[in-house]
Amino acid sequence: MRITVYLTGGIADYKAVEVIRKLEKENHEVRVVMTKNAEHFVTSHTLAALTKYPVLDDLWKRENESSIPHVHLARWTQLALVVPASADFIAKVANGIADDAATTTLLATGAPKLVVPAMNDQMWDNPATQRNIAQLKQDGIQIMEPVVGMLAEGYSAKGRMPEVDDIVNWVNQQIVSDKALSGKKVIVTAGGTIEAIDPVRYIGNRSSGKMGIAIAEAFSNAGADVSLIYGNISISLPKNPNINLIHVESSEDMLQAVKENFKDGDVLVMAAAVADWRMEKVSDHKLKKHQDTNSLDLHLVKTKDILKEVSQGKQENQLVIGFAAETNDLIENATKKLQKKGADYIVANDVSKNVFGNDQDQVTILKKEGEKENWPRMSKIKIANKLVEMIKSIL
The missing domain is CATH 3.40.50.10300 (CoaB-like)
Incomplete structure (x- = not known):
C-alpha cells in the first residue's frame, strides 16, 4: 500500500524512523512529510535515504516552484499516518488549518488517516486536546491513543508513543479491516x-x-x-x-x-x-x-x-x-x-x-x-x- 508518513515535532520522532523502516520491510511503499519542528529531532536526509524519495518539508523550495508537490503526494497516498502527532499538529488538523507543508498535504488528502499522538500527560489531558481528538474521530480519523510509560520529563504517565511493533501491527489491522470487499x-x-x-x-x-x-x-x-x-x-x-x-x-x-x-x-x-x-x-x-x-x-x-x-x-x-x-x-x-x-x-x-x-x-x-x-x-x-x-x- 502507498503510505505517507507525517512526522511532527517531538522526541518520539526517533521511533517514527523505525516505524517507517518496518512498514517498508512489509512491502509498503512509503513517502515522508515533515514539519520544521520535526527536523529538530530527525533530519530529512535520514528519511530520504531510508525511503529513496525526497522528503516534503517546505512548499516554497526552489525545486517546488513549478509544481504542486502537496497535491501530487495527496493524490498518490492510499493511507496517511501521522506519527508522532503533537498537540499543536492535532489542533491544526482538527480546525482545518493548513499553514505548512504537512498540514496542507494532509488537508488535501482524501485517503484514510491514522493518527498516533505523543506528548506530555498534561497536554494530553488538556480539555482543548481532548476536544480536538474528539473532532478528529468525528471526521473519521482513526486514533491510536498514547500509553502509560516514561516520558521525556523523567516520570511515568499517559502520553508516551506506543512501541514500534504495536504501531505497525495497528496500521496493518486498519488496512485489513478496510478489506471488507475481499472476494467481490x-x-x-x-x-x-x-x-x-x-x-x-x-x-x-x-x-x-x-x-x-x-x-x-x-x-x-x-x-x-x-x-x-x-x-x-x-x-x-x-x-x-x-x-x-x-x-x-x-x-x-x-x-x-x-x-x-x-x-x-x-x-x-x-x-x-x-x-x-x-x-x-x-x-x-x-x-x-x-x-x-x-x-x-x-x-x-x-x-x-x-x-x-x-x-x-x-x-x-x-x-x-x-x-x-x-x-x-x-x-x-x-x-x-x-x-x-x-x-x-x-x-x-x-x-x-x-x-x-x-x-x-x-x-x-x-x-x-x-x-x-x-x-x-x-x-x-x-x-x-x-x-x-x-x-x-x-x-
Whole structure:
C-alpha cells in the first residue's frame, strides 16, 4: 500500500524512523512529510535515504516552484499516518488549518488517516486536546491513543508513543479491516467514449476520468477485485496491480466490455460519460473542407443505453450504480434516469459548474426506494471512498 508518513515535532520522532523502516520491510511503499519542528529531532536526509524519495518539508523550495508537490503526494497516498502527532499538529488538523507543508498535504488528502499522538500527560489531558481528538474521530480519523510509560520529563504517565511493533501491527489491522470487499468483483467505467466521424475526427466529451479512477482505487483499497473499463481520459491511469485495466473507444466497445466482465460481477459503477449519439455511417476517408461548402451535415443515431441494458439483465445479487451528469433540473432528470434504466442507485452531479477535470464535486445519491442523500462538496477521492463505504454496508 502507498503510505505517507507525517512526522511532527517531538522526541518520539526517533521511533517514527523505525516505524517507517518496518512498514517498508512489509512491502509498503512509503513517502515522508515533515514539519520544521520535526527536523529538530530527525533530519530529512535520514528519511530520504531510508525511503529513496525526497522528503516534503517546505512548499516554497526552489525545486517546488513549478509544481504542486502537496497535491501530487495527496493524490498518490492510499493511507496517511501521522506519527508522532503533537498537540499543536492535532489542533491544526482538527480546525482545518493548513499553514505548512504537512498540514496542507494532509488537508488535501482524501485517503484514510491514522493518527498516533505523543506528548506530555498534561497536554494530553488538556480539555482543548481532548476536544480536538474528539473532532478528529468525528471526521473519521482513526486514533491510536498514547500509553502509560516514561516520558521525556523523567516520570511515568499517559502520553508516551506506543512501541514500534504495536504501531505497525495497528496500521496493518486498519488496512485489513478496510478489506471488507475481499472476494467481490467490481467493474468500474471511467472517462468518455469516442464515436468516429472519419479516420481522423470523432465526437467526444469533456470527461477526464478522475471520478471513475478514484472509485476504482477506492474499491481496490477495500479489497475488491476491480476491472476498470476506461475510454478517453486526460489523467494518468492507476499503477495498481489489483486493478485490471481494459481500454475501449466507442460506446459499443464499452457495452461489450461491460457485459463480458459483469457476467460474474458483484457491483457495476457506470461513472463513464458514454456518448448518446454516434455516426450512422463512419466515413472511410477524411472529410475534406471544400471552398464552395460552408456547412457539414452529420447524420447521427442513438447509441445503445449501456446502463439500461445491463440493469435489465442483472441478477438479484448484483448491484448497479449509474451516474447522471446534468446541466439543468438535476434531481428531476436524475430521478427519471433512475426510474427508466432500472439501476439500484444514481449518483447525480451538476456538470455545469466546472466539474470536468476538477478535483472537487458535489453529488446527490438517489435510491431506487425513492430516498435521496445530498452529499456536501468534497474531493472526488472522498466521494469515491464514501461511495465504497455505502456499498460495503449494502453488501
